[in-house]
Amino acid sequence: MTEDKEWRIALAGNPNTGKSTLFNALTGLRQHTGNWPGKTVVHAEGSFTYNDKTYKIIDLPGTYSLLSNSADEEVARDFIIFEKPDVTIVVLDATALERNLNLALQVLEMTDQVIVCINLIDEARKKGIEINKSLLSKKLGVPVLTISARNGEGIDELLKTIDLMVNGKIKTNPLKLQYGPDIEEKIAKLIPLVTKLFGTEYPARWVALRLLDGDHSLLDALKRDYHSSVRRMTANGYSCSC
Numbered sequence: 001m002t003e004d005k006e007w008r009i010a011l012a013g014n015p016n017t018g019k020s021t022l023f024n025a026l027t028g029l030r031q032h033t034g035n036w037p038g039k040t041v042v043h044a045e046g047s048f049t050y051n052d053k054t055y056k057i058i059d060l061p062g063t064y065s066l067l068s069n070s071a072d073e074e075v076a077r078d079f080i081i082f083e084k085p086d087v088t089i090v091v092l093d094a095t096a097l098e099r100n101l102n103l104a105l106q107v108l109e110m111t112d113q114v115i116v117c118i119n120l121i122d123e124a125r126k127k128g129i130e131i132n133k134s135l136l137s138k139k140l141g142v143p144v145l146t147i148s149a150r151n152g153e154g155i156d157e158l159l160k161t162i163d164l165m166v167n168g169k170i171k172t173n174p175l176k177l178q179y180g181p182d183i184e185e186k187i188a189k190l191i192p193l194v195t196k197l198f199g200t201e202y203p204a205r206w207v208a209l210r211l212l213d214g215d216h217s218l219l220d221a222l223k224r225d226y227h228s229s230v231r232r233m234t235a236n237g238y239s240c241s242c
């Protein structure tokens with residue numbers, strides 16, 4: 001029997017890493033893909049079932065960072081922070097891993113529920129690139145898989161990993177970059193303030209870092225989301241002294 005709950009999976013990654021191809025492989029849908037960056041501009045949604053569970057999958061726009069530099073980055077950032085998907089799959093290009101890992105590190109600062117999915121493994125093999133998945137997984141603190149979305153390679157293992165993660169059977173310990181004593185001291189001061197204001201609603205360390213960076217776009221988004229949560233709570237009969 002299929003469960004009622006619909007689990008939500010987000011696909012994040014740099015442009016042109018095969019997110020839409022993976023989305024199509026999982027949903028059977030034909031999301032248009034093209035061999036140029038910036039193809040997916042607003043997020044696309046589809047669904048699939050696996051092991052009696054229904055999943056909604058959200059194909060986020062490809063971005064090089066999640067630091068509010070563009071509308072695409074804000075769409076992807078806001079989805080991860082405010083919509084809180086059950087799993088975020090970071091899709092990386094196996095042939096440009098070093099550059100792609102930058103975005104993976106940013107996602108690891110935003111959520112614990114992450115699977116790193118290294119795509120285009122067929123291309124990497126042709127170029128003689130070998131990837132040490134288990135070492136990478138140990139360092140990043142989350143599952144790391146290699147796939148070829150275009151050829152369907154590794155999709156079964158990905159589905160199994162998603163299933164285990166939503167069942168709470170995978171404990172992650174995402175790598176949090178250290179920013180040196182000066183910044184770490186400021187982060188340590190800000191975290192209790194952020195927690196006092198928002199509770200556990202948002203990842204406090206990440207919010208503190210964004211505040212230190214003077215990210216006004218995030219501040220505006222936090223205010224909007226916070227006020228609408230307060231409105232929802234008061235509408236549901238909770239009182240609020242804010």
Ligand SMILES: Nc1nc2c(ncn2[C@@H]2O[C@H](COP(=O)(O)OP(=O)(O)OP(=O)(O)O)[C@@H](O)[C@H]2O)c(=O)[nH]1
Binds near residue numbers: 015016
């Ligand atoms: N060889 C190979 N090519 C792939 C694979 N996955 C995707 N591609 C190709 O890579 C190109 C980009 O794929 P998309 O799925 O559009 O990439 P995307 O990440 O959705 O791109 P944006 O929406 O621009 O961010 C397409 O030409 C795909 O056919 C793969 O596993 N192997």
Ligand SMILES: [Mg+2]
Binds near residue numbers: 021
């Ligand atoms: Mg796309």
